[in-house]
Amino acid sequence: MERYYVNQRQQANGDHEVHKATCQYLPVNRTDLGYHAGCQTAVVAARRMYPTANGCYYCSYVCHTT
Template identity: 35%
Template sequence: MHKYIYGKTSDSNGQHEIHKSTCSYAPLFFNAIKIGPKIDSQSAMETAKNLNPSKCFYMCQHCCHTWYINQPESIHL
C-alpha cells in the first residue's frame, strides 16, 4: 500500500496530477490533497475521480505506472 495525493492546482489542461506521497515530484503539503492509502495507482485514480467527478486526473510518470493514463496528451516529456 502507498499513500496517494493529488495536486490542488491543475496544469494548463485543467488536469490534476496524482502522486505517491513519497514522490520527489509531488506537490508540497499545502498544495496537495490526500487520496489516502491505496493498493495501486489505478485504485488511487478511481478514488480521486469518485471524489471529484468533475475533475480530470493523470498519473505522475515518475512515481506511478504509466499504463493507466486517461489523457495521454497531457504528458510532458
C-alpha cells in the same frame, strides 16, 4: 500499500496529477487520498474531486494518460 495524493492545482492541460507520497514531484498543494494498493484506485478516488485526475508520469506511470 502506498499513500497517494492529488495535486489541488491544475496542470496546463487541465489535469490534476495523482502522486505517490514518495514522488520527487509531490506538490505542496495536495489532498491526501489515503492508502491504495495501486495508482488505479487512487485515480478513481481523485476523480471524485477532480474528474480530470491523471497519474503522475514519474511515480504513477501506469495511470498516466497523455
